[in-house]
Amino acid sequence: MTFLAPAAAFFALTLPAIVALYFLRIRRPTRVVPALNLWPDQVRDRQANVPWQRLRFSWLLLLQLLAAAVLVAAAMQPVLSAGTSLARHSVVLLDVSASMQARDVQPTRLDEAKKEVGAIIDQLGPQDRMTLVAVGPVPRIVASVVGDRDALHRALDELGASNGSADLSSALTLAAGLVRPGDDARGYLFSDGIVGPIRTDTSSSLPFPVEYHPIGVSGENIGLTSLVVRTSAQSRAAYLHVQNFGQQARTFSLEWRADGKLVDVRQLTLASGVAQDLALPVPSGATVVSAHIDAGDVFSLDDTVTAVARAPSTFRVLLVTPGNVFLQQALALRADLQLDVVAPADYKSSAPYAMSIFDRFSPPGLAPGLPPTLPNGPFISIDPPPGSPLAGGAAIGVGRVRATDAGDPLLTNVDLNDVHIARSQDLRNDTFGRVLITSLQTPLVLVRDEPFRQVVFGFDLHESDLPLRIAFPILVQNLSEWILPPSVPSHSFHPDEPVTIVPETGATSVTVVRPDGSRRALAGGAVATFGETDLTGLYTVEQTVAGGTNRSWFTVNLFSDQVSQLKPADRITLPPYNNAVAVNAVHRGQLEIWPWIALGALGLVVLEWLAFHRGL
Amino acid sequence: MAALLDPPLLRRLEGLALQVRRSVSGQMGGERRSNARGRSVEFADFRSYSPGDDFRLIDWNAYARLDRFMLRLFVAEQELPLSIFVDLSGSMDWGRPNKAATARRLAGAIAYVALAALDRVRLTVFAAGPTSGGAPYRGRRAVAELFSRLQSFPAGGPTDYARLVWPIARQRPGMTVLISDGLGDSPIEPAIAALGSARQEGAVLQLLAPQELAPDWNGDARLRDAETEVEREFTLTPATRAAYVGALARRTQEIERAAHRRGLRFACLSTDQPIEDMVFQALRRLGLLR
Numbered sequence: 001m002t003f004l005a006p007a008a009a010f011f012a013l014t015l016p017a018i019v020a021l022y023f024l025r026i027r028r029p030t031r032v033v034p035a036l037n038l039w040p041d042q043v044r045d046r047q048a049n050v051p052w053q054r055l056r057f058s059w060l061l062l063l064q065l066l067a068a069a070v071l072v073a074a075a076m077q078p079v080l081s082a083g084t085s086l087a088r089h090s091v092v093l094l095d096v097s098a099s100m101q102a103r104d105v106q107p108t109r110l111d112e113a114k115k116e117v118g119a120i121i122d123q124l125g126p127q128d129r130m131t132l133v134a135v136g137p138v139p140r141i142v143a144s145v146v147g148d149r150d151a152l153h154r155a156l157d158e159l160g161a162s163n164g165s166a167d168l169s170s171a172l173t174l175a176a177g178l179v180r181p182g183d184d185a186r187g188y189l190f191s192d193g194i195v196g197p198i199r200t201d202t203s204s205s206l207p208f209p210v211e212y213h214p215i216g217v218s219g220e221n222i223g224l225t226s227l228v229v230r231t232s233a234q235s236r237a238a239y240l241h242v243q244n245f246g247q248q249a250r251t252f253s254l255e256w257r258a259d260g261k262l263v264d265v266r267q268l269t270l271a272s273g274v275a276q277d278l279a280l281p282v283p284s285g286a287t288v289v290s291a292h293i294d295a296g297d298v299f300s301l302d303d304t305v306t307a308v309a310r311a312p313s314t315f316r317v318l319l320v321t322p323g324n325v326f327l328q329q330a331l332a333l334r335a336d337l338q339l340d341v342v343a344p345a346d347y348k349s350s351a352p353y354a355m356s357i358f359d360r361f362s363p364p365g366l367a368p369g370l371p372p373t374l375p376n377g378p379f380i381s382i383d384p385p386p387g388s389p390l391a392g393g394a395a396i397g398v399g400r401v402r403a404t405d406a407g408d409p410l411l412t413n414v415d416l417n418d419v420h421i422a423r424s425q426d427l428r429n430d431t432f433g434r435v436l437i438t439s440l441q442t443p444l445v446l447v448r449d450e451p452f453r454q455v456v457f458g459f460d461l462h463e464s465d466l467p468l469r470i471a472f473p474i475l476v477q478n479l480s481e482w483i484l485p486p487s488v489p490s491h492s493f494h495p496d497e498p499v500t501i502v503p504e505t506g507a508t509s510v511t512v513v514r515p516d517g518s519r520r521a522l523a524g525g526a527v528a529t530f531g532e533t534d535l536t537g538l539y540t541v542e543q544t545v546a547g548g549t550n551r552s553w554f555t556v557n558l559f560s561d562q563v564s565q566l567k568p569a570d571r572i573t574l575p576p577y578n579n580a581v582a583v584n585a586v587h588r589g590q591l592e593i594w595p596w597i598a599l600g601a602l603g604l605v606v607l608e609w610l611a612f613h614r615g616l
Numbered sequence: 617m618a619a620l621l622d623p624p625l626l627r628r629l630e631g632l633a634l635q636v637r638r639s640v641s642g643q644m645g646g647e648r649r650s651n652a653r654g655r656s657v658e659f660a661d662f663r664s665y666s667p668g669d670d671f672r673l674i675d676w677n678a679y680a681r682l683d684r685f686m687l688r689l690f691v692a693e694q695e696l697p698l699s700i701f702v703d704l705s706g707s708m709d710w711g712r713p714n715k716a717a718t719a720r721r722l723a724g725a726i727a728y729v730a731l732a733a734l735d736r737v738r739l740t741v742f743a744a745g746p747t748s749g750g751a752p753y754r755g756r757r758a759v760a761e762l763f764s765r766l767q768s769f770p771a772g773g774p775t776d777y778a779r780l781v782w783p784i785a786r787q788r789p790g791m792t793v794l795i796s797d798g799l800g801d802s803p804i805e806p807a808i809a810a811l812g813s814a815r816q817e818g819a820v821l822q823l824l825a826p827q828e829l830a831p832d833w834n835g836d837a838r839l840r841d842a843e844t845e846v847e848r849e850f851t852l853t854p855a856t857r858a859a860y861v862g863a864l865a866r867r868t869q870e871i872e873r874a875a876h877r878r879g880l881r882f883a884c885l886s887t888d889q890p891i892e893d894m895v896f897q898a899l900r901r902l903g904l905l906r
Contacts, residue, residue: 028838028849034707034715034828035799036841038867039850040859613854 004126004592008075014068022061059611067604074597079125079590087186089145090130091175091208092117095191095215096159097136097166098495099563102192104218104298109568110161113190113215120188121152125590131178132156135191137164137496139171144178163301163534164496165563168195172206172575179207192216193569194562209577219567220246222270222295223302225559227492229282229289229309236282238307240291242268243275245565252295254278258286258309268293282309288538288553302564306538306555307492314338315484320347321359326467327382330476331357337480352505355379355484360460362388378452378483383425383460390456393426398439398459410436410447410478414471421466424459432456453483453527492557498531499539499554506545513540515556620724620763625892632729632895634696635906636791636817662686696735697752697788699816700727701780701807702766703796703823705743706843709771711825711887716771718887719795719823724763725895726793729905731759738787739765743773746783774843775800777807784810792818793904798871800843805874812878819881819904822871826888828864831857 003009033039094117100110117132124130130152132143143155168191179185187210226241244250249271256264263283270276282289290306297303319341321327331339340353344361356379362372372388384390398421403411416437426442433448433456446456466472485502493499501522503510510522512530515537522528533539533556541552558564621629665674665685678686702723708716727737737753739762740746747769753762777800784792784807792811798804798820808820831852840847850856868884875882881902885894899905 028836030840030847031833031837032710032840032842034710034797034825034842036839036844036846036848037801038799038860038863039839039848040856040863041848 002079002081002590004077004079004590006076008072008077011072011075012069014072015065018061018064018068022058060608063604063608063611067601067608070597070601070604074594074601077592077594078597079592081590086120086123086125086128087208088128088184089179089186089208090120090124090128091133091179091185091187091210092120092130093133093135093168093171093175093187093189093191093210094156094159095166095168095189095195096134096161097194097563098161098163098301098558098560099166099192099194099299099566100215101161101301102216102218102221102299102566104216104220104566108161109192109215110159113213114156114159116190116213116215117156117188118153121149121156122592123590124149124152131175133171133175134159135166135168135171135189135195136162137167139167139174141174141178162496163536163558164494165560166191166195168572169197169199172198172210176207181207183207187211188213189572189574190215191572192566193572194566195572198573198575206575206577210574212572212574214568214570216566216568218246218298219565220248221297221299221302221564221566222246222250222252222293223299223558223561223564224291224293224305225302225561225564227289227291227305227307227557229307236284236309238280238282238289238291238309240278240280240305241275242270242278242293243561243564244270244272245567246297247272250295250297252293255292255294256280256289257292258283258289260288260290263289286310288555290538299564299566301536302558302560304536305492305557305559306536307557308538308553308555310553315354316340316352317480317484318342318353318356319359320344320357320361322361324359324382324461326461326472327357327359327476330467330473331480333473334477334480337484349375353377354505355480358382358384360385362390376452378454380455380457380479380483382457384456390430390432391425392430392442392458393428395423396426396441398422398424398441398444401437401439401444404435404438404443408436410482411475412478414475414478415469416471419466419469419471420464421459422463427456427458430456430458447479447482455479455483492555492559493533494559495536495556496531496534497556498529499533501528501530501541503527504543504545504550507543507550509544511542513542515539620721620767621728621891625725626728628892629725629728629895630732632900632905633733634698634726634730634735634791635903636696663689696730696733697738697790698727698730698735699738699740699784699787699790699792699818701746701784701792701794701796702739702741703743703775703794704741704769704771705775705800706772707775707797707799708823710842711827713825713887715797715823715825715887718891720766721891722821722823722885722894723793723795724766725891726899726904727753727762727766728759729895731756731762737762740783741766741769742775742780743771744776745779775802777802777804780807781810784816785814787814787816789815790817792816793821794818795821795823797824798822798867804871808871808874808878808880811880817879819883819899819902820871820875822868822882822884824864824868824884824886826886829861829886831860 094113096110100108100113102109105112121130129145129147130143131141131145132152132155134140134142142159143152146152175187185208187208189210190213192215222242222244224240224242227238229236229238249269251267251269254266254268255262264280268276286309288306289309290304292304295303314336315338317331317337317339319327319331319339321341322344328341331337347363349363356375356377358379359382362384363375365372374389381390401416401419401421403416421444424442424444427446428442430446432446434446435443436447437445442458444458448454461467485500501510510528512520512522514520514532515535520532522530536556536558539554539556543550662675665687669687673687675686675688700723702719704716708719727739730737731753734755740748750765796804811818834852836851838847839850872882881904883898883902885898895905
């Protein structure tokens with residue numbers, strides 16, 4: 001046992017002071033009474049009647065001495081050595097991801113983890129500090145190098161579980177930034193181990209060792225991990241994927257609803273580890289379909305899934321070309337595009353289009369004789385003719401074609417290895433935008449976001465074998481979906497995943513209604529990114545166009561096999577600890593017991609009060 | 617006189633009278649029925665004439681019928697001898713209102729009722745010993761002197777109830793009222809026993825101050841006996857307070873039992889009670905006055 005405030009032992013002088021008070025003669029006022037013989041002869045000699053008389057035993061004196069001694073002991077703040085090894089700076093990484101909502105430990109994994117973190121906070125010594133990092137989709141520091149245990153408890157209590165995944169890599173990077181070289185630091189990870197993979201940039205080394213405290217005991221869960229609605233020429237159907245991630249066979253009921261109305265109920269039995277795909281009917285005219293299972297498992301976030309059933313609205317797209325069958329076919333693959341193909345001679349700039357594609361064509365000037373002007377909107381310009389504001393320099397021969405950034409989302413699944421281009425305009429001096437595809441001789445494809453999403457191809461497609469490659473329709477699809485994201489996304493989003501919302505032409509206001517009914521207004525007239533997708537369920541996008549309200553929808557579902565499998569990991573491969581950076585001088589945690597001693601002192605004082613009134 | 621009892625109270629007291637349970641025998645005529653035969657309008661009996669009898673009492677009608685001298689006897693109406701013993705010891709000179717002052721007023725009120733009814737009143741104050749209040753008082757003319765004497769005696773000194781035995785015992789049968797707090801080192805029981813032996817009909821009135829019925833202080837003190845001036849260290853706690861109150865209650869019960877055993881009335885009065893309430897309520901309820 002050690003004492004946090006040994007100087008408080010000074011107050012022990014009160015003990016001899018109490019005894020001295022019993023030695024000293026007290027001053028008694030004289031009171032005349034009619035008959036002294038009626039008064040009991042019980043003069044309690046607690047205090048001396050003559051100065052410095054011999055001290056007599058008194059229960060009251062004993063209790064007062066005891067109470068004073070216990071109070072002095074409490075003031076010295078004795079602490080016991082606790083079981084946890086603590087550094088001067090404890091970095092607690094608390095997993096607040098979706099899987100921490102599992103109830104395999106009561107009440108939830110997160111509450112159990114918070115209880116364990118609370119126990120560490122209670123063991124912090126006066127010199128110890130703690131940093132508390134909530135490990136969610138976006139890690140955040142809720143307490144930074146704090147020594148105040150009350151403040152740490154308050155910060156801990158305010159933490160709640162998110163529906164997203166745990167980005168442990170970012171959390172470790174964040175925590176590592178808080179520890180300076182030479183710090184005596186130690187990390188504690190409270191998690192069920194269901195975290196994203198450790199990225200390579202994180203795994204170099206950490207400036208402190210991390211202890212993994214696994215939370216959770218069971219992976220018994222049945223989850224709905226996919227729901228998509230497919231539209232064919234004949235009908236529409238939904239395909240649902242349900243899987244038993246647990247170790248026991250389970251029988252449960254599945255409710256299938258369209259626009260909130262019950263369509264079908266099925267009894268399902270799934271053996272351990274078995275998945276089943278179900279084809280479910282989608283009534284015509286239905287906007288939203290949802291599936292719910294009543295499996296009675298420990299995790300409810302994947303028991304309900306939602307999908308948008310309404311067919312997406314179409315965009316009008318203008319293709320001005322002297323003739324390009326490759327381009328026409330590639331654009332026709334996208335069902336929500338209504339393609340108008342016109343010859344250059346028939347081009348009129350008045351018709352409103354969501355996107356224009358100019359193949360070897362440049363829109364003429366606003367008036368005869370004026371230079372050509374670019375349309376004020378999204379477009380793809382292919383091999384702009386001389387005189388166009390987009391035209392580059394003289395054509396030059398092109399060698400090997402390659403991507404500027406292989407990880408660019410616009411080139412996802414686009415293989416440029418076998419693509420050859422005879423020649424291209426010289427775009428080296430072009431300031432249109434960033435280069436998407438390039439060659440040793442000249443940039444080939446340029447893209448830009450402002451003022452609108454626009455693309456320029458510097459070469460004629462017919463002077464290339466690109467249209468003959470599988471990469472071409474994929475590239476066209478990627479570019480068109482980047483310029484015109486589907487108004488109703490065909491897929492579901494994950495919690496906390498940002499959603500790009502493209503306002504309709506002429507939309508004056510855009511509002512997103514979340515599943516809980518709360519509304520978020522977005523800036524109208526521009527492409528917006530909506531990030532408040534932490535809740536699962538149906539989101540409604542309301543756009544005011546010409547006085548009317550157009551509604552579109554998207555859904556957010558967990559849809560994560562990794563989370564739904566729910567089984568806590570016994571161990572996690574964490575980045576190595578670089579002990580050259582920080583010292584690792586751990587000490588035992590301290591458990592303060594003075595509140596209990598103070599409580600005992602209070603009891604003694606009450607006892608002394610009772611003894612006084614009982615005349616002891 | 618005015619300082620002892622107010623004139624309005626005196627006027628109200630004239631409507632009261634002492635109530636006796638048995639006939640009395642006084643020395644002088646009064647308004648009380650006596651055991652003796654005497655002059656009054658109330659016929660009592662006949663008896664044969666003996667030489668020396670007042671021949672004015674011979675019933676001549678009886679002589680005509682019986683040829684014997686018969687005397688008509690009438691109930692004699694005599695005075696009531698009332699003795700009032702007032703404790704003016706040191707323990708009575710205590711309390712708010714003061715017990716001695718209250719005892720004087722109470723004694724004065726009872727004496728006034730008796731004097732107004734032509735009863736004879738003998739006043740005795742006592743502390744360490746009895747002190748005669750002078751010759752017996754009779755008639756309203758004596759009220760002023762009695763009140764004056766009552767107020768002239770100072771209070772103080774120890775109480776010795778044993779020294780009351782002789783003055784009580786030598787009294788003729790009659791009524792005696794003993795006003796005291798019953799406290800002191802010597803017991804009051806011998807005096808009460810003497811009252812019974814002397815065939816006294818009367819009452820023991822115990823006077824206590826509210827501060828001694830419920831002490832109004834706490835903590836440490838040096839207690840000094842009002843009579844003996846003996847001192848003692850003391851601490852008043854709930855426990856010792858209960859012990860004191862219990863002892864006082866037992867003392868009161870002992871006095872009450874002793875009085876009842878001798879056929880005497882008993883009342884314990886608090887000095888915070890107005891004198892009117894004591895006389896018109898407590899003493900009437902007690903049957904001492906009517």
